[in-house]
Amino acid sequence: SAVISQKPSRDICQRGTSLTIQCQVDSQVTMMFWYRQQPGQSLTLIATANQGSEATYESGFVIDKFPISRPNLTFSTLTVSNLSPEDSSIYLCSVLTGERNTGELFFGEGSRLTVL
Amino acid sequence: GENVEQHPSTLSVQEGDSAVIKCTYSDSASNYFPWYKQELGKRPQLIIDIRSNVGEKKDQRIAVTLNKTAKHFSLHITETQPEDSAVYFCAASKAAGNKLTFGGGTRVLVKP
Numbered sequence: 630s631a632v633i634s635q636k637p638s639r640d641i642c643q644r645g646t647s648l649t650i651q652c653q654v655d656s657q658v659t660m661m662f663w664y665r666q667q668p669g670q671s672l673t674l675i676a677t678a679n680q681g682s683e684a685t686y687e688s689g690f691v692i693d694k695f696p697i698s699r700p701n702l703t704f705s706t707l708t709v710s711n712l713s714p715e716d717s718s719i720y721l722c723s724v725l726t727g728e729r730n731t732g733e734l735f736f737g738e739g740s741r742l743t744v745l
Numbered sequence: 746g747e748n749v750e751q752h753p754s755t756l757s758v759q760e761g762d763s764a765v766i767k768c769t770y771s772d773s774a775s776n777y778f779p780w781y782k783q784e785l786g787k788r789p790q791l792i793i794d795i796r797s798n799v800g801e802k803k804d805q806r807i808a809v810t811l812n813k814t815a816k817h818f819s820l821h822i823t824e825t826q827p828e829d830s831a832v833y834f835c836a837a838s839k840a841a842g843n844k845l846t847f848g849g850g851t852r853v854l855v856k857p
Contacts, residue, residue, distance in 0.1 A: 662844065670850075671834060671849045672789065673847075687844075721788065734845060738787075738788050
């Protein structure tokens with residue numbers, strides 16, 4: 630298993646500003662992902678956070694809007710830039726554990742963002 | 746890319762009855778199918794998963810079946826209890842360890 634700490638747990642931000650979400654894992658993990666869950670919706674993968682290199686973004690998500698850092702195997706940040714009300718969502722950090730990453734995908738508690 | 750459809754979107758059952766949620770996927774290369782449960786305000790958590798070399802897997806009151814030919818898999822919850830009330834998500838990937846594509850979710854309400 631993995632213990633994932635996300636900060637902040639919630640925030641209210643003004644339009645046009647940015648929010649950086651931190652994800653700290655209690656053990657070294659190879660695979661780390663960022664998901665978005667819009668109100669009442671499913672989980673959509675934003676990007677895979679790669680240690681020491683640029684993140685791999687899914688269709689519809691770009692680095693300028695969602696810059697990601699992954700300085701080591703236990704930590705990552707996701708920034709949501711130039712906020713608009715449509716960015717109001719829960720953002721979840723997740724990691725894969727187990728031998729050869731074949732195990733369970735663990736999620737953090739999420740960061741609930743409200744944009745006014 | 747992979748597309749996962751999930752039905753129904755909401756399901757209301759009487760306590761003690763069974764609940765069945767169905768998912769279909771589009772990519773025949775997918776071979777790992779987990780199910781996640783998300784209680785209100787909580788993180789999604791894995792409850793059961795199945796790999797393509799297995800047709801059925803059971804864990805106490807929950808079971809998952811997989812039909813690779815038809816590209817669909819189902820979650821079965823028997824003897825439902827109020828604590829089973831939650832949103833359930835199916836997902837698919839080409840291998841455990843690859844990125845997951847999630848279904849739209851099913852909100853299950855178990856009425857006492």
